[in-house]
Amino acid sequence: FDMFILAFVERIFRPTFRKDDFVLGKKLGEGAFGVVYRVSLAKNPSDKKEGDLVLKKATEYGAVEIWMNERVRRACANSCADFMYGFLEKSSKKGDGEYWLIWKFEGEATLADLMQSKEFPYNVERMILGEGQQLPKGLERENRIIQTIMRQLLFALDSLHSTGIVHRDIKPQNIIFSEGSRTFKIIDLGAAADLRVGINYIPKEFLLDPRYAAPEQYIMSTQTPSAPSAPVATALSPVLWQMNLPDRFDIYSAGLIFLQMAFPAMRTDSGLIQFNRQLKRCDYDLVAWRKTVEPRASSDLRKGFELLNLDEGIGWELLTSMVRYKARQRTSAKAALAHPYFNREGLLALSLVQ
Ligand code: ADP
């Protein structure tokens, strides 16, 4: 109840905004469910030319996305982009109006942008540390950078999952590098589900990105009869969570990102799609996949295996505990963070930040 009062008071004293308060800048993205712009406040034009806020104009799913962002803001603020405000803009023409969502502009680059660069992962190292790293270029150093990115991603996922939220659209395009905190944060809660209160409970499988989706596709097993109404869901969902482990859906996607970071060839769409096809042919058995590709591996693939083989193969071990066919056999974000792969020191700045 206290939490409710606090949330209420916070909501009243937080600044509220209307459509006319914003000046639109560059378009950052456009999906089936909304358009994203960089914007600034009209009465307070920022010194940054493009503006220091981000606006998403969303269609019907905007309401859920506002709800998720409000919840994240209170429960696990640092794991996602800094949300400021959301409202329904009743437009003159379109009957239902649009939902407007406002965040702080976190930075220029998503993990997808950074992974596309030939310099990856050294470009990320530079962004986290500023300059200067004593290790010579090579696998050891790349592994350290990738380990740091994975730790930040799993850290954010662990706090989302502990809050009861499954993201369902974890992919490099939805991971932004926050220039302020020098860490990666999660964005785009448009497909997220909050199982504790039954919001967006019914799987919207058509929202899922097939390149990163776990084989089960649906979050809850088909044995879950139907979405209980909100109060019932509150009472039941911890049990359902235990039974169905919906958080493991995100873990699979995070495992694919780990894989893409280790194997440059899988950073392209076609490379990832080809891998998905191969893995499916091996019945989603990563060890079987390795056996089929390693004997005739290109130098690029060999480099990836070498990186994952460092320190008696703990990287490979972690990867295989994330990318598994059965959700219940996949590790959780919390358990993954305790994996020996993370025992080694990552990039120094990280230990200062977290
Ligand atoms: P979509 O539904 O179009 O995928 P996203 O929420 O993923 O919407 O945002 C689209 C793009 O806008 C992101 O890929 C990212 O490049 C940029 N973006 C979104 N939120 C922020 C933010 N808080 N700071 C900086 N860039 C952002």
Ligand code: MG
């Ligand atoms: Mg997105």
